[in-house]
Amino acid sequence: MQSVDLNSVKSFRCPSNYFFTSVGKKLVMGISGLVWAGFVMGHMAGNMLMFISPGAYNSYGHALTSGGLIYVVETVLLTALSIHVFFAVWLTVDNRRARGSQGYALSQKGSKGASIASRTMAAQGSLILAFIIFHLITFKFGPVYETTVNGVQMRDLHRLMVEVFQQPGYFAWYVFCLVLLGVHLRHGISSIFQSLGVLNSNNQATFQKVGIVYAIVVSLGFLSQPISVFLSR
Amino acid sequence: MKDHTLKLKLKVWRQASSKTLGRFVEYEASEVSTHSSFLEMIDQVNEGLIKKGEEPITFDHDCREGICGSCGFMINGEAHGPLKGTTVCQLHMRNFKDGETLTIEPWRAQAFPIIKDLMVDRSAFDRIIAKGGYISVDTGNAPDANSLPVPKPDADDAFMSAACIACGACVASCKNASAMLFVSAKVNHLSLLPQGGVERPERVHSMVAQMDAEGFGACTSTGSCSASCPKEISLSNIAKLNRELLFSALTRRQAPSGDGV
Numbered sequence: 029m030q031s032v033d034l035n036s037v038k039s040f041r042c043p044s045n046y047f048f049t050s051v052g053k054k055l056v057m058g059i060s061g062l063v064w065a066g067f068v069m070g071h072m073a074g075n076m077l078m079f080i081s082p083g084a085y086n087s088y089g090h091a092l093t094s095g096g097l098i099y100v101v102e103t104v105l106l107t108a109l110s111i112h113v114f115f116a117v118w119l120t121v122d123n124r125r126a127r128g129s130q131g132y133a134l135s136q137k138g139s140k141g142a143s144i145a146s147r148t149m150a151a152q153g154s155l156i157l158a159f160i161i162f163h164l165i166t167f168k169f170g171p172v173y174e175t176t177v178n179g180v181q182m183r184d185l186h187r188l189m190v191e192v193f194q195q196p197g198y199f200a201w202y203v204f205c206l207v208l209l210g211v212h213l214r215h216g217i218s219s220i221f222q223s224l225g226v227l228n229s230n231n232q233a234t235f236q237k238v239g240i241v242y243a244i245v246v247s248l249g250f251l252s253q254p255i256s257v258f259l260s261r
Numbered sequence: 262m263k264d265h266t267l268k269l270k271l272k273v274w275r276q277a278s279s280k281t282l283g284r285f286v287e288y289e290a291s292e293v294s295t296h297s298s299f300l301e302m303i304d305q306v307n308e309g310l311i312k313k314g315e316e317p318i319t320f321d322h323d324c325r326e327g328i329c330g331s332c333g334f335m336i337n338g339e340a341h342g343p344l345k346g347t348t349v350c351q352l353h354m355r356n357f358k359d360g361e362t363l364t365i366e367p368w369r370a371q372a373f374p375i376i377k378d379l380m381v382d383r384s385a386f387d388r389i390i391a392k393g394g395y396i397s398v399d400t401g402n403a404p405d406a407n408s409l410p411v412p413k414p415d416a417d418d419a420f421m422s423a424a425c426i427a428c429g430a431c432v433a434s435c436k437n438a439s440a441m442l443f444v445s446a447k448v449n450h451l452s453l454l455p456q457g458g459v460e461r462p463e464r465v466h467s468m469v470a471q472m473d474a475e476g477f478g479a480c481t482s483t484g485s486c487s488a489s490c491p492k493e494i495s496l497s498n499i500a501k502l503n504r505e506l507l508f509s510a511l512t513r514r515q516a517p518s519g520d521g522v
Contacts, residue, residue: 046510049469050439050479051503119479123437126478128371133272133285134338134364136434139345142483147436149481219482222496225504229418229497 050122056115058223061216063108065242068209072249079256082186083177090182113157120150145215152212159205166192193257202254210247217242267293267354270362271306273318279374279382285364295355299342300325300332302354319378327351327491330426333433334379335366340430340489348428348491368433372440372476383429385475386443390427392471393464394447400456415453422450424492431486431494437478442486444472445502446494452505462509469506 046052074092078085092098136142145152167188175184192198218239221227227235269290276283288310293302300322307317323331327348334349336342342352357363365379373381411419425446432440448465451457457464480499487496 046506049506050441050473050477051469051506052510054479055503055507119481123439123478123481126371126438126476127436128369128438130369132335132338132366132369134335136338136340136485136489138339138343140339140343140434140485140488142436142485142488146481146483215482222480222482222500223503225500225502225507227497227500229495232495232497 050119053115053119054219054223056111057119058220060108060112060115062220063104064112065213065217065220065246067105068213068246068250069242072246075253076249078186078189078253082175082184085186085189086175086182086184087177087180089185090177090180093183109157109160113153116150116153143215145211149212149215152208155208156205156212159201159208162201166198189253190257193254194261196258199254199258203251206247206250206254209250210243213246214239214243265295266291267295267357267359267361269293269302269357269360272362272364273378274366275318275378276367276375278377283375283378293354295353297354298325299336299349299352299354319376319380321380322350325350328426330428333368333428333430333491335364335368335433337364338366340368340434341428341491345488346491346493348426351491368429370429370432370438370477372438373429373432381429383427385477386427386429386440388475389440389444389468389471390447392467393460394451394468396451396456396460398456398459409455411454419450419453422446422453422494422498425450425490425494426492428491430489430491432477434485434489435478435480436483436485437481439480439486440472440475440477441480441499441502442490442494442496444468445498448505449498449501461505462513465502465505465509466513469502 047056074088075085077088167185170188170192173184173187174181175187176182193202216239218236221235221238267290271288271290272285273288274283275286288306290302290306293305297305300320303318303320310317320334321331323329325332327350330348332348332350333341336349336352341347341349342356344352344356367375367379368381368383370381372385373383376382423446425443427443429443431442432438435442448468451464452461482496482499484496487494
């Protein structure tokens with residue numbers, strides 16, 4: 029009796045090789061994406077302190093950056109981002125090769141078509157990466173203003189934030205990128221459950237909704253910040 | 262349904278072999294009965310071509326009942342045409358309008374090289390099946406009814422997955438030319454049943470390894486595959502495949518050397 033041929037998959041046996049299969053690569057994308065999905069939710073929620081007072085916002089920023097924890101968090105985020113980008117490029121190259129050079133004369137539409145959000149994840153990701161770099165240049169490595177809150181000297185990030193978001197160019201770029209982040213999260217969050225394998229036919233619709241709600245909360249939450257600053261010019 | 266005939270303009274991909282370049286050629290299909298199937302419409306065009314001494318359009322077909330998985334091509338950019346849950350052989354011309362232009366193309370994917378015109382080489386699917394899409398352990402004679410209990414949800418799930426006819430529409434419609442829907446359907450169909458459970462960890466490993474070796478892309482969960490599937494195989498099969506492979510990678514035992522598992 030012929031059995032399943034195991035010899036052909038010898039190079040595949042080591043558990044680490046799992047992550048280099050088309051299935052494993054997706055899991056890596058999902059987990060590294062999940063790290064950032066969690067981060068953007070926390071970042072958005074923390075920044076909401078700007079609506080309490082400039083002092084609360086600055087004290088929050090000061091508390092985050094003083095102490096060693098920031099280095100741990102930054103390392104985790106930078107690692108997750110590097111992995112996410114590396115595997116995204118790898119998968120995109122593989123997928124384009126699999127599709128082949130000869131495209132279809134007409135593309136799918138109607139009920140058999142896929143959403144634009146799901147088809148353009150690579151382009152969205154590239155723009156978001158550019159946004160992250162510019163965002164760090166603008167704020168983390170931007171001008172340092174000093175302020176004193178409750179007798180403690182700290183960086184006046186609130187002043188910088190107000191100055192930035194009052195400029196129409198910056199404001200428009202932020203609005204565009206935050207909407208894009210929402211679109212990326214909308215497909216990304218639901219796909220994570222698919223890649224992790226927790227999805228089944230009963231909970232499929234629920235996880236789709238989780239993706240939509242999560243994306244809307246993060247995107248609208250973030251958007252409220254530049255919009256309120258810009259409108260109060 | 263009104264019984265009348267259609268006149269259509271067809272733009273068909275013609276390619277003599279995998280080694281030559283292809284191009285679109287326009288044909289006119291007149292006197293097409295709305296009761297005929299899409300393949301019968303092409304048969305009609307081909308009869309005209311043969312009469313004129315031209316090469317007929319080559320396309321794959323067999324049962325023409327929507328169950329064998331032989332037929333399939335893109336109609337206006339959609340796998341098996343505009344209707345959901347239908348193969349081209351079961352797609353009737355009443356779904357099209359008089360005077361319409363239809364662009365007909367073969368499945369396109371690196372792993373599905375074109376043999377001729379609309380016919381592609383899908384032997385990559387056969388090679389994936391050969392890596393574990395069957396049960397090789399001795400399961401004995403047919404057991405007494407109900408002596409081998411299978412939970413109803415599992416039986417239903419296995420049956421839904423077994424409905425896959427391996428036509429290749431999932432690969433053709435996926436922007437990554439991924440074969441995940443096909444492979445996941447085959448893996449789940451067998452893994453959910455007691456006889457198939459024995460080789461479960463090896464099966465998913467071997468089939469995924471072959472799928473990758475054939476040059477199919479990865480899944481980006483766009484859902485095009487399931488939407489285009491004539492058997493409406495659920496996208497959740499891919500989640501199950503992901504789970505199966507992860508468990509397999511974590512728990513699979515080293516197979517002893519030599520033949521057999």
